[in-house]
Amino acid sequence: MAEIIKINKDTWRFEDDFVRFFLLEGKDRAALIDSGANCPNALEMAKELTDKPIFLLNTHGDGDHTSGTAAFSEIYIHPADYVKCGVKESFPETKVVELFDGEIIDLGDRPLKIVHIPGHTEGSVAILDENYRVLIAGDSVQKGHIFMFGAKREPEMYEASLEKLIAMKSEFDSIYASHDEWSLPADYVEKVKDIWQRVKRGEISYEIIDVHDTKVKSYTTDICGFYMDCN
Numbered sequence: 001m002a003e004i005i006k007i008n009k010d011t012w013r014f015e016d017d018f019v020r021f022f023l024l025e026g027k028d029r030a031a032l033i034d035s036g037a038n039c040p041n042a043l044e045m046a047k048e049l050t051d052k053p054i055f056l057l058n059t060h061g062d063g064d065h066t067s068g069t070a071a072f073s074e075i076y077i078h079p080a081d082y083v084k085c086g087v088k089e090s091f092p093e094t095k096v097v098e099l100f101d102g103e104i105i106d107l108g109d110r111p112l113k114i115v116h117i118p119g120h121t122e123g124s125v126a127i128l129d130e131n132y133r134v135l136i137a138g139d140s141v142q143k144g145h146i147f148m149f150g151a152k153r154e155p156e157m158y159e160a161s162l163e164k165l166i167a168m169k170s171e172f173d174s175i176y177a178s179h180d181e182w183s184l185p186a187d188y189v190e191k192v193k194d195i196w197q198r199v200k201r202g203e204i205s206y207e208i209i210d211v212h213d214t215k216v217k218s219y220t221t222d223i224c225g226f227y228m229d230c231n
């Protein structure tokens with residue numbers, strides 16, 4: 001059972017062990033942003049917090065962000081992740097509503113801007129909560145290790161996505177992350193980009209470890225880490 005923490009009068013975070021997700025309420029409806037790793041009852045829990053209709057909006061399609069999907073008739077997600085991350089297969093009853101870059105989803109006096117940031121997955125999006133000047137960045141900007149190994153990752157697209165976020169930094173003051181520390185300052189994107197560039201240039205040492213039964217290169221710094229393919 002996830003622990004629920006109120007952030008402000010119409011925003012909550014759900015701490016589901018090693019991952020978190022969010023509920024954002026507007027005047028007309030509420031968005032559950034992701035649904036955790038072990039939270040099939042995420043919708044029920046969210047209904048305790050708001051009487052507005054709730055829809056499901058995903059930062060990306062990894063399994064630790066989709067556990068509550070079956071309770072929804074539709075999922076707002078980028079089409080690449082709906083297919084490549086197996087959301088379509090795992091939740092055949094839940095229809096996709098395809099997200100696109102630059103789209104505004106209004107909760108009622110609470111616009112959310114969708115920013116496509118491929119890299120961690122091809123369909124990763126960040127969600128800009130304009131009223132609060134907060135960027136919800138999924139796994140793409142965080143203090144923990146960012147998964148960049150395996151078939152569904154697009155590491156060659158990642159740096160351009162970070163640059164896209166840096167170019168819009170006048171629009172947000174903080175970043176809500178899905179793992180590790182929940183809130184980071186806006187300039188954290190630049191710090192993550194710096195680490196990423198140093199990893200690519202071979203300036204940071206790594207160790208080989210097992211993650212989900214796969215041997216990966218693990219890069220660890222005070223800012224963030226990366227798990228990368230071994231070859």
Ligand SMILES: [Zn+2]
Pocket residue numbers: 019062064065139178179
């Ligand atoms: Zn994750």
